[in-house]
Amino acid sequence: MATRDWPSRLAERGEAHRARGLWRQRRTASPDTAPLDFAGNDYLGLAGDPRLAEAMARAARRLGAGGRASHLVSGHLAVHEALECRLAELTGRPRALLFSTGYMANLGTLQALCDGETRVFQDRLNHASLLDGAALSGAPSRRFHHGDLADLARLLERAPAEAPKLVVSDGVFSMDGDVADIAGLAALARHHRAWLMIDDAHGLGVLGEQGDGCVGRAHGVEDVPILVGTLGKALGSGGAFVAGSQALIDHLIQFARPYVYTTAQPPGVAAATLAALEILAEEPERRARLTRLIARFRAEAAGLGLPLAQSHTPIQPLVLGENRRVMAWAERLTRRGLLVGAIRAPTVPRGQARLRITLSAAHTDSDLEALLEGLTACRAAERSSAAEVTP
Known part of the structure; x- marks a missing residue:
């Protein structure tokens, strides 16, 4: 039987996707003709704030438009260090580490922490980046019913007692908008000697007394050892970070491949995020x-x-x-x-x-x-x- 050529394979899959009503299309936005946007994630209205744009422009004029190299080569600048310190302060963690995107932060963290011996337990409605990160790590992964602590408890009880365990959940679920029971997840994780990882992409800047999210200072490192946040949603700029203990951040710097082998964030983006954090605190x-x-x-x-x-x-x-x-x-x-x-x-x-x-x-x-x-x-x-x- 002859092998189908690549154009035929692509065409067949595309036609099937269209037939199921699943074909996606991009829209080219223009500031002059943009519709009222009820689709984006600019929750605080900071993406278009001129103060962020000016901070970005000043940093670009002074430091250049690009990151030039990875953080471990020569790309880690004082503005990156300042931003990491400010994010650690906001979330009540000892340290924070910048990543290029939230997707890369989740992939890098799970790949660096997990292996074939690790058991990963994920909420069924977790973001694709968390599911992909676990798959990339090679760790056996089980998915518990959405928000169902009893189902998670059953899965944890069945896992080998000696296996390292990691419970993973969105903080605010991106398609449903509901908030995970952080306290309940933390209690279960502690009981089973597991770590808890929360991706608070959609809570950071919006929830919490100081905009520190649904985790933030309310749940410290003891409850949530691994906290992920993104900077391109409520904070209006770009990139992401992982916050946690000194040992966690040191480990990610050494072993998280999407961090080690990625060019550093453009300095202007980091400066814009610092400006956004000032606005978050002051307004x-x-x-x-x-x-x-x-x-x-x-x-x-x-x-x-x-x-x-x-x-x-x-x-x-x-x-x-x-x-x-x-x-x-x-x-x-x-x-x-x-x-x-x-x-x-x-x-x-x-x-x-x-x-x-x-x-x-x-x-x-x-x-x-x-x-x-x-x-x-x-x-x-x-x-x-x-x-x-x-x-």
């Missing part, structure tokens, strides 16, 4: 406004009968179920100048396709009203179409 009203927007959206959406999930974070999914239904709602909203994420399998389980609505402190009251009006129009259009086909 708590951004978090307060975001909290009010979330509460208003949930109250008014519930009044409209929209299918809300149990989320009190900026991530507000409306689970519509079918791919075609989600895409139809998203297209109607786009025509009204509203950009909302249309999320389908495999990002979420089959049959749970959804609109992933995200709120930002940068949204005005009129922005929120436009969103609610658009969702009301989507539901009305759907009902009208259903009535037309009813005999």
